[in-house]
Amino acid sequence: MPISNGDAAPGSAMKAEIEDYTKALEVLETYTTRDGLDVDTLIDSDKHGALTYNDFLVLPGYIGFPASDVTLDTPVTKRISLKVPLLSSPMDTVTEHNMAIHMALLGGLGVIHHNCSPEDQAEMVRKVKRYENGFILDPVVLSPKATVGEAKELKAKWGFGGFPVTEDGSLRSKLIGMVTSRDIQFHPNNEDPVTAIMATDLVTAPAGTTLAEANDVLRQSKKGKLPIVDTNGNLVSLLSRSDLMKNLYYPLASKLPHSKQLICSAAIGTREEDKHRLKLLVEAGLDIVNLDSSQGNSLYQIEMIKYVKKTFPEIDVIAGNVVTREQAASLIAAGADGLRIGMGSGSACITQEVMACGRPQAAAVRSVSSFAARFGVPCIADGGIQNVGHIVKGLAMGASTVMMGGLLAGTTESPGEYYVSNEGLLVKAYRGMGSIAAMEDRKAGGSAKDSKASNAGTARYFSEKASVLVAQGVAGSVVDRGSVTKFIPYLVAGVQHSLQEIGTQSVAALHEAVNNGTVRFEMRSASAMAEGNVHDLHSYDKKLYA
Numbered sequence: 001m002p003i004s005n006g007d008a009a010p011g012s013a014m015k016a017e018i019e020d021y022t023k024a025l026e027v028l029e030t031y032t033t034r035d036g037l038d039v040d041t042l043i044d045s046d047k048h049g050a051l052t053y054n055d056f057l058v059l060p061g062y063i064g065f066p067a068s069d070v071t072l073d074t075p076v077t078k079r080i081s082l083k084v085p086l087l088s089s090p091m092d093t094v095t096e097h098n099m100a101i102h103m104a105l106l107g108g109l110g111v112i113h114h115n116c117s118p119e120d121q122a123e124m125v126r127k128v129k130r131y132e133n134g135f136i137l138d139p140v141v142l143s144p145k146a147t148v149g150e151a152k153e154l155k156a157k158w159g160f161g162g163f164p165v166t167e168d169g170s171l172r173s174k175l176i177g178m179v180t181s182r183d184i185q186f187h188p189n190n191e192d193p194v195t196a197i198m199a200t201d202l203v204t205a206p207a208g209t210t211l212a213e214a215n216d217v218l219r220q221s222k223k224g225k226l227p228i229v230d231t232n233g234n235l236v237s238l239l240s241r242s243d244l245m246k247n248l249y250y251p252l253a254s255k256l257p258h259s260k261q262l263i264c265s266a267a268i269g270t271r272e273e274d275k276h277r278l279k280l281l282v283e284a285g286l287d288i289v290n291l292d293s294s295q296g297n298s299l300y301q302i303e304m305i306k307y308v309k310k311t312f313p314e315i316d317v318i319a320g321n322v323v324t325r326e327q328a329a330s331l332i333a334a335g336a337d338g339l340r341i342g343m344g345s346g347s348a349c350i351t352q353e354v355m356a357c358g359r360p361q362a363a364a365v366r367s368v369s370s371f372a373a374r375f376g377v378p379c380i381a382d383g384g385i386q387n388v389g390h391i392v393k394g395l396a397m398g399a400s401t402v403m404m405g406g407l408l409a410g411t412t413e414s415p416g417e418y419y420v421s422n423e424g425l426l427v428k429a430y431r432g433m434g435s436i437a438a439m440e441d442r443k444a445g446g447s448a449k450d451s452k453a454s455n456a457g458t459a460r461y462f463s464e465k466a467s468v469l470v471a472q473g474v475a476g477s478v479v480d481r482g483s484v485t486k487f488i489p490y491l492v493a494g495v496q497h498s499l500q501e502i503g504t505q506s507v508a509a510l511h512e513a514v515n516n517g518t519v520r521f522e523m524r525s526a527s528a529m530a531e532g533n534v535h536d537l538h539s540y541d542k543k544l545y546a
């Protein structure tokens with residue numbers, strides 16, 4: 001299909017115009033159309049079929065600011081915003097508590113999967129919510145009768161040591177000592193009571209101390225933890241030195257304005273039993289629930305949205321997945337606070353092949369997010385993200401955030417162990433949640449990696465309880481990508497550089513410039529795509545960041 005790039009200048013005048021370089025801007029003014037296509041023309045599938053990310057490019061704009069001045073703040077739901085527009089998928093090879101903690105620390109959000117028992121999932125939520133606090137309002141407290149062995153078990157369970165000991169082993173009881181990791185680490189006799197090894201020369205701060213004052217006391221003391229006590233010496237809360245350090249190192253961390261805790265999101269299904277699961281998640285501190293379904297426009301999901309909004313009005317609901325305006329309208333009408341867009345674009349997904357349903361991702365994101373924007377409902381472009389350019393294209397199509405599975409599954413923070421592939425590469429398992437392996441695990445009792453699942457996870461594919469399991473995904477592996485603490489900052493810097501090239505200084509500015517036609521696009525042919533990739537080299541090393 002020929003694509004017009006604007007009016008050509010008349011032949012004789014053209015030479016003179018080009019020679020007179022200083023007149024370039026004046027000549028540009030005489031053109032009646034701009035280079036490239038506006039977004040609606042680009043996405044108009046009547047002309048060329050529905051597009052996905054690789055089918056087009058964004059034309060560069062004007063650079064008037066450094067890349068470091070590009071801000072990426074963006075809403076993930078109607079009420080909650082992030083500083084980084086990146087989410088990790090609710091998949092059992094991608095997001096458990098460790099990924100959720102690190103995604104949130106880095107300014108994004110990890111959605112904890114539900115291919116495990118409700119109790120295991122709630123425990124993961126609790127770990128995220130406890131991870132970083134200003135004042136820890138519900139610290140783990142030991143009784144004087146607790147043994148060193150029990151303290152070691154608690155350290156292994158929670159991942160931190162440093163427990164206050166109070167007279168009756170609970171909060172609001174008299175503080176009598178502190179047990180630190182170092183006290184218990186090499187203590188040979190697990191049967192000894194913690195009172196035999198606890199420190200009693202305590203530095204404390206009085207209740208009512210501000211966070212800034214308490215931080216000062218902690219900084220000056222040589223201690224790892226600062227217990228906060230009332231006038232009678234009863235423990236009321238705890239401040240942690242490592243939290244202080246984390247606050248310094250993670251300035252973008254995703255937190256609600258009134259809270260020092262990380263924002264936590266988790267996925268559930270839309271069956272009746274998911275209501276019990278949700279209750280446990282909310283009790284554990286959940287902020288955002290993600291209704292996880294491959295086809296979100298269902299009676300079950302609409303009823304679940306209404307149930308959540310009525311029963312837990314403080315919880316935001318991300319609904320989905322959808323790829324059409326019609327699907328989106330049902331979920332928005334039911335009260336969705338955010339939408340997840342994508343069907344069949346995921347790297348481990350065979351939905352389009354098996355179900356004949358789905359939509360190329362760029363078309364889906366544009367269609368749904370331009371509709372949802374009219375109701376102030378932010379959208380997540382979910383699946384098919386292979387590189388920084390795809391993130392930018394998802395945002396340019398109107399998504400507020402982008403969700404990744406395969407791209408993050410090879411990081412240190414994803415569940416599971418690395419192993420060496422037959423080709424000698426370091427890899428980690430990655431599987432679609434609609435793969436036979438994942439669905440069988442769901443039937444058998446879940447797959448939480450760090451705890452023993454006690455009953456099954458919930459359905460995403462309406463197929464898990466059927467006698468024949470119909471796969472919508474595959475199980476495979478992805479290569480090692482190192483830690484998200486390096487990888488996410490690389491993605492963020494890449495998006496900042498890209499927005500600089502485009503000439504927009506924020507995600508909101510990008511949306512506006514796309515919608516008003518300032519940001520232009522161009523289709524690319526297969527040979528243009530080949531040209532845009534590395535070519536004609538004998539060999540090369542594709543190192544993406546340093």
Ligand code: IMP
Pocket residue numbers: 089090091294321342344345346347348349350351382383384385403404405406407431432433434435472473474
């Ligand atoms: P990726 O980032 O391209 O790997 O895609 C991740 C997304 O694929 C997830 O967030 C889900 O929306 C989707 N997904 C996960 N498992 C399956 C599956 O088994 N079939 C189809 N889509 C899946």
